[in-house]
Amino acid sequence: MDVKQRCMNCMQDMRGFEVCLHCGWIEGSAPRELSHLVPRTLLAERYMIGNSIGFGGFGITYRAWDTKLDVQVAVKEFFPSGLVSRSAETEDVIIYSGDRRTQYEAALGRFLAEARNMAKFSNQPHIVNVIDYFEANRTAYIVMEFLDGQTLKSTLATSGDKLPVDVAISLILPVCDALNVIHKEGIIHRDISPDNIFITSDKRVKLIDFGAARLAQGEKEETLSVILKPGYAPPEQYRSKSRQGPYTDIYALGATLYRMVTGVVPEESVDRLVKDELVRPSEANVVVPEPISRAILRAMALNSSVRFQDVAAFRKALTGKFLVATPEDELARRRKRRLLVSVAAAVLLTAGVTALVLLQTVFKPVERIDSEAIQPDQLTIWLPDNEADQQFAYLYAA
Known part of the structure; x- marks a missing residue:
């Protein structure tokens, strides 16, 4: 079917009539908003734009027809309403000057990053499939599978x-x-x-x-x-x-x-x-x-x-x-665990300090005697005896 015979609102065959028998759309109707692209606008020499199916503060999503693959697609146009506008006479967006231009350029970069992110997952069954993305009309577009x-x-x-x-x-x-x-x-x-x-x-x-x-x-x-x-x-x-x-x-x-x-x-x-x-x-x-x-x-x-x-x-x-566990129970469990860890650490610290003190007391170093400084008449040796302790003096001889 010639794409010119398709209704730009529902993409069904208009059968040569000016009014779509399926949805009532009238050929030549203006877009839903003056800032939206006019139906039958051709983008990238491939995508025939239809009526918008959704729009917000950052973009407009259109129903469209891929003339190359001959399938219906969705085209998302980057259109941050606070930073750009569009007149009915042109497809190009009008970018506001000053800081808003800088903001627009940064946001446009993020929009293209979105396209690249989505394109990574085109084969995932639960993520919308990205077919194409490109820059045109001083803005950018993402072409996605049309979801019914x-x-x-x-x-x-x-x-x-x-x-x-x-x-x-x-x-x-x-x-x-x-x-x-x-x-x-x-x-x-x-x-x-x-x-x-x-x-x-x-x-x-x-x-x-x-x-x-x-x-x-x-x-x-x-x-x-x-x-x-x-x-x-x-x-x-x-x-x-x-x-x-x-x-x-x-x-x-x-x-x-x-x-x-x-x-x-x-x-x-x-x-x-x-x-x-x-x-x-x-x-x-x-x-x-x-x-x-x-x-x-x-x-x-x-x-x-x-x-x-x-x-x-x-x-x-x-x-x-x-x-x-609920968040409250989990937090209580963590607090209890932290408390137990703190108590255990305190016990170990106390035990360690006590052990150190005991070790220092029991194994207190004995002062060494300088044997070379002892005179022969200064050495006294005490020997035990079963009956009584007796003191014997021995003269030290070299």
Whole structure:
């Protein structure tokens, strides 16, 4: 089929009509927003742009058609609304001057880094597949497989805000597998939430949107941009200078599962630092098994060292491989262990000091006698006798 016959809203055959019989889109319609690309714009001499299917503060996602592979794709355009604009007469973005230009150039670099990060995992079944990425129109684009379905957020909205526990676990485990792969590459996602978990029409689970992804830090502390989603972001994401790692994603994944089984978005982690009133999942929903409730709470521990340190451990806890302690019990156990270690160290120190004093007392060195300085008439030897001690004087003879 000639791509010109395709509806730019649903990509179905318009059969030569001006109005799509499938969705009602009218040929020649303006884009949904004036700043969006006009439908039928051709990018990289390959991708026919259709209507936008989503947009936010940092980018616009379009439905598109790959004229080379003859398949539907999704094209994400980098378009930070506070730094650029676009007029209806041009496809190029208009970059604001001054500091905002500098910010834009830095952000564009991060967008391309996102593309490279996602491209590393194109063959992973639970991560959205990146087909291509390129720069054009003074901005950049990422071409991804088109996913037919809806986000977990939309699924929850149409399911009474929560899911049966077994269904929730079945959706979270593929995300665990996806995170396990990216964490092994030293990358953290930093934006796990129901918005970025996609469920396809054939029930596949895909992790999407790596826009916030960064390399996990080593020993050197680095400044990271503050990227967070209230209710899902751990305390360390509220600070621009903070150490983040796999445990950062684990908190967000635990919070997502909390939302799925309780129907409630968890309170913000910074509020929990002041007064932690997070209701246990098993109390918010009595059908949540205690082992699952504990695993969620452990993943959402405010102290990052108390959380699961790798997603594989969280997965094992969710599948019943072992029972974990709650964060409170784990902290109490650690305090007790530290106390025992301190007491043992004090006992050993005391014993060591006592032993040293005794050794110094028993084995006190005897003053040596200078035999050469003794005169013959100065030497007296005492010999014991069974009846009485008698004193004999012997003259020393050389």
